[in-house]
Amino acid sequence: MKTRAIVIGGSLGGLFAANLLQDLGWEVDVFERVGDDLASRGAGIGTHDELLAVLGRLGIEIDDRFGVRVAERICLDPAGNPIYRLAWGHMMSAWARIYRPLKDRLAAPHYHAGRNFSGLTRDRGKIVAHFDDGSQARADLLIGADGLHSTVRARLSPGTEPVYAGYVGWRGVVEESAIPARVRDCLGVHYYFALPPGEMMLCYPVPGRDDSISPGHRDWNYVWYRPTATQRELRDLCTDINGRYYGTAMPPPSVRPDVTRKIKDLARSTLAPQIAEIVELSQPFFQAIFDVESPRIALERVALLGDAAFVARPHVGMGVTKAGLDAICHAKSIAHANGDLDGALERYDRLRG
Ligand SMILES: Cc1cc2nc3c(=O)[nH]c(=O)nc-3n(C[C@H](O)[C@H](O)[C@H](O)COP(=O)(O)OP(=O)(O)OC[C@H]3O[C@@H](n4cnc5c(N)ncnc54)[C@H](O)[C@@H]3O)c2cc1C
Structure with a gap:
């Protein structure tokens, strides 16, 4: 049976993480509270070599029209x-220029728009995510890519407020x-x-x-x-x-x-x-x-990445790149851990926390 992950937050950080885990053979479901297509977010994004490398690793073509x-x-x-x-x-x-290929790369039934995560419980070694429409989802790992005001962070690091x-x-x-x-x-x-x-x-x-x-x-x-x-x-x-x-x-x-x-x-x-x-x-x-900085970014099968973990002030235009690098480190930690998920998350926490 495939190992299963739930990603909370279907913006760029969540999509990086989901795509990279999917490539490792995981079954991944992304839950995004906004019901509309996020591609309409109209902001510009400065690129960096590291960001282009993350996209390249996912096979997303960077041609002259990319920017x-x-x-x-x-x-x-x-x-x-x-x-x-x-x-x-x-x-x-542009934001949409990065978002669209990442979202298209995920199998459509695994992106759930309009689902607001409200909390988690544990049941027989699994994480159970709860949504405010009353639905639930079970997985081996839950990733909080739910941004600055992360609900997942509140569970992992209570008291850490922006x-x-x-x-x-x-x-x-x-x-x-x-x-x-x-x-x-x-x-x-x-x-x-x-x-x-x-x-x-x-x-x-x-x-x-x-x-x-x-x-x-x-x-x-x-x-x-x-x-x-x-x-x-x-x-x-x-x-x-x-x-x-x-x-x-x-x-x-x-x-x-x-x-x-x-x-x-x-x-x-x-x-x-x-x-x-x-x-x-x-x-x-x-x-x-x-500003926000979580003292822990992985604990007991819950991990944070992107702005949910730590916000890089936007003047340097690195937030999206940082989310991509978090996702790469997270996926590499899992790939190298030979099934030791707790060890993988400890490594991720040490290297990116
Ligand atoms: C003014 C400004 C300018 C910026 N300019 C740049 C730039 O030029 N280049 C750059 O790289 N970065 C820039 N950034 C930073 C960049 O926008 C962020 O770092 C980046 O969006 C982080 O991505 P993320 O996926 O971690 O979080 P977000 O993009 O914030 O996404 C979080 C997602 O989680 C969803 N969510 C939240 N709570 C829940 C919940 N309970 N259940 C389900 N879903 C939930 C949200 O709807 C959202 O879609 C800028 C930021 C600001 C404020």
Whole structure:
């Protein structure tokens, strides 16, 4: 009989882990609480050699359409003039560009969307995962790839809570075809920085929604880190026009019009005009930045990976790569353990924890 794993969280970390275990001959089921296809998450992702290596190991082809190649990093002053240039080749990709092949590679009946994990029990050497629709699933191993606010981590490491870092990342994606030609000509194909005091703005081209990287068909992605110092301010940001409070992030269309207007006006007054133009054309949304580090990442047949285990602050654009490397280490530990699952998890905890 095949050894069986349950993965909680069907985003990139969960899909890396599931695909790698599936390749070892395990039967793997992924449970994702969001019911819709996650491919619509529109954010850009910077690639790294290690990330491409993980994808390559899974046989996912990295061709020229995988990302937009930028050759230079340029820091702009508020007037739009370059104040620093650094030659640095980098391939900028898109979240969906990584998610889709990983999800397609899993056999469809093993990806369960719309299933919210609520807790686990143990029964005769098996882990029993419970979902809030009342259903259950049994396995030899449970992997928590359920992100920053992990429910699995709460079982493995009670008391480890994410700590708000005092700022948010404003994000947006704009179709290149919507950007006026004069701004497009001025931008070219580069990776831009702007550094208002205490803030950081990054802006770069990524593949378009149809994966196109041709001029005029790409998207432009930005991430603008801005302090939102108090929990009260954050609560206000996360409250929609009807007074509904969303926790620490909300769907882009629910961001209040007055909040959207304010961020666009701030872009005009503090950022280079060509970057402010992109913010103006976008539907801004935000993610609050938190730190979390679990003291244990594997214990008694439960393992954590990706953001559930430890969050790498997003400025370095390494979160997805880190999730991939966690998944590789986890799979290698199991492959080399000759059936000693507890030994494999100890190794994983030692090397990645
Ligand atoms: C502003 C910002 C910019 C970033 N930019 C980059 C970048 O350029 N490059 C990069 O590599 N990284 C970037 N990151 C980091 C990156 O997004 C994360 O590191 C990465 O998404 C982690 O993947 P994950 O699978 O561990 O977690 P997540 O992507 O958070 O996925 C967790 C999944 O678990 C599901 N889930 C949660 N709870 C449950 C439950 N109870 N039951 C079932 N499912 C559940 C969620 O719905 C979600 O789909 C950025 C992050 C931020 C905030």
